[in-house]
Amino acid sequence: MNETRHHVTLTVNGVVREATVPGRRLLSDCLRHDLGLTGTHVGCEHGVCGACTVLLDGEPVRSCLTLAVTADGHEITTVEGLARDGEPSPVQRAFAECHALQCGFCTPGFLCTLTAFLRDNPAPTEEEALEAVAGNLCRCTGYQNILKAVHRAAELQAEEGGA
């Protein structure tokens, strides 16, 4: 019972990476266990919690609902790739400043989701910010400081002259 394996080439955080995976291998497992990028977390493996969110060609996707083979040839950004020149990004800094994380397990998913969101909507209203985070679960923070961090990140991003 040997499974057919597929060769995939992904550009992850700007670096070309290769892996040989069975067709059923989830992108989350491929990133975490084949490529050693364990910053992407898995909270449910059924697409509800959002912890596994990464950017696929710039758009947030749930890596637990994506097969690694379907990502072949695409660009992926994970939490490890959000910092620029070793400096945490505005969204990352805002999370630390606003105490928007406790255990930190959900955090990579929020950070990826919000990075894309604030790129497309650099000055969100309260309601837009709420909607942006409403697809991710956090069991620790009660979300209040995460919402605060969305606005703070928008400010920091603006100070830096946009995305």
Add this chain to the structure above:
Amino acid sequence: MTTKLFGEPVRRREDARLITGQGRYLDDLGAGALAAAFVRSPHAHARIVDIDVSAALDVEGLVAIYTWEDLPGALAEPLPLLIPHPALTHGRTAYPLAREIVRHVGEPVVMVVARDRYLAEDACALIRVDYEILKPVVGVEEAVRGVHLVHEDVPGNVGAHLVQEVPGPAGQTAWEAIDAAPHRLEFRLDVERSASMPLEGKGVYARWDADDESLRVYSSTQTSTSVRMAIAAKLGLPLPKVEVIAPDVGGGFGVKIMHPWPEEVLVPWAARQLNHEVKWTEDRREHFVSSSHERGQVQHVRVGFDDDGRVLGLEVEILHDHGAYTPYGIIVPIITSTQLLGPYKVGAYRVEFSSVYTNTVQVTPYRGAGRPQGVFCMERTMDKIAAYLGKDRTEVRAANFIQPDEFPYDQGLTFQDGRPLIYDSGDYPEALRMLKELIGWDSFPEEKARAAAEGRRIGIGVGCYVEGTGVGPYEGGHVQITSDGRVHVSTGLTSQGQGHETVFAQIAATELGVPIEKVSVVTGDTRRFGYAVGTFASRAAVMSGNAIALACRKVREKALRIAAEALEADPRDLEITDGMVHVSGVPSASIPLATVAVLSNPLRYAFDEEARRATQFAGPASDDRPPVAEGEEPGLEGRDYYSPIRSTFAAGMHAAIVETDPDTAEIKILRYAVVHDCGRLINPMIVEGQIHGGVAQGVGGALYEKMVYDEHGQLLNASFMDFLMPYATEVPRVETAHLETPSPLNPLGIKGAGEAGVIPVSAVVASAIEDAEGIPIDRMPISPSDLHALRQAR
């Protein structure tokens, strides 16, 4: 002055790694490990007739398959009962792998080890277990009927039965007091099951070192020290050969204080058997059906009171569902029975609980640990008294409060720690005053009338609680200052997001007078600290915080003694500022702590600059004294323990305004206010975060979360799709105010804060919905369809 950090909203030191994906959670470790997976029972109650593994043997990458028959020695025995109690006459625990009988869906039956998790699960799917199905027992009332038994040798399914009684002021029993009271009420309350549900499930990763015959285990646990002892005992290994480390843990909320989980002993055992690293990472469905639940209770209440609403006698009968096993004893119903009293004097009190077996997942503490149920009971009682007398709900509460001058106040009961339930300090009237002001209690009737005029239904609710925090028996702290001036702090208990690396560093920096950047903190690593109890019961800050402060004071004293000799000064004239020991008022007469660290060790190989410099301070050795004087130790380090005589009692009061939709029965929390008293605050930012998170879990318990078991004992909503945890859209903004009544029991004057937020939320939301709707709310959670049904039944 950089050193006064206690009480400041210092930013978290753990965040730098967690926001960049550099955290190390359990499943991030052990890239080369084999993967374990489990065949779990699909039935709630069944006898195992046969296990046929033959079809699984061809699976590529399969390494091993184990059933109960394979387990040697102590591993083949039932798992430990951690907290026995005389009232728990029929305690039962599970085997690590089921032996003969399975008693809930999800109980592990077979362990498979394979090259990766996918392959291990392939093998699991091919293993055939034949079961003879037995009658399941689901629901407490079904359980006490005792027609079918969860354990053949537990009659009536009753594991424990406990009565506690406190006579009234004139010695009357609760029954007498209630019967003699001017007014009486009697009612039933129901609280559903929920669960901790951390975003990271459990997980265990074990490395056996055959050369050294030692074992290193990582577990996503709230207590690495006790897991270590359990593993050593179960595997027959000498304790020093086992080390357990809690890495970054993605939330606990109680479920990870339970230990040892079957996997925590099986995975290390397999690693040793196979002489290869083995890892198991729980998936979400496994977590739902095999990790603990909590909350489920039915309560029958009788209360007698006077015209002012003062309670004269209270009787509560609790049916507590503890699921299939009782590994954690009866802590949860004991806490419900005792903490139910909250900030009140209730005259005569009688509480009786039966803790019963059902064919469902076991029940062990989840944040709040029995308190939310107790507070629900007491606060519903207060509201009912107010409604009966036509009084303001806060007035009835105030009439029953323990007054500030009555502390320490003895409630006459025995608390969870086996110690008397004596409240140490508090100011309940002030907390209520602050809460009413924060939420605008007195002006709410006008607001409600205005809303009504617009066709909107709103209501306000209130709930009060007292929480015993910082239970013993002890925690310890170790502090070492090395010759580079760095301060290394360790404590045995673990962290799951509480920011211990930050708050303990604040304490150490403040006590020692060093910049916080110099301080590093390690928790939950038995290589660094072997004695600990664990992180639960809102105890970490109180217990380890004080232990670390005491250890720092020892180190400080030693540092001053050594520095005094070098500076030829009196230690009493010395201060430490910014890592420099100096004579008060004479900054030039100073010596760095780094140098003091060198001087503290008579062996001074000049490995670094500091050691070379230190020689200038070292006095001539005296020929008639040993280099390490009697009673001294080399090194600038200290260890101390904090062991309180009893718990310290935090308190809080919450209020909410809700809106209910007249047509759809949707329930929305418009405002949520919290007044919180956890004594002195170490870091207000972190305390607020704990409250926000607690309230969010409370909202889940009040409006959304329940474990839906069918009559066959199948959990119907075992996924995040169907078990409704609140998203950001469901959680209100929490408005907070702090009151600080320091605890007189510990050196830092602090009380615990971890669980506070969750405790009264169900009570508060019920109170507010009742106010909006005018329908008694006696059961939580309440969904729009539940509310709709209540409206129909009116």
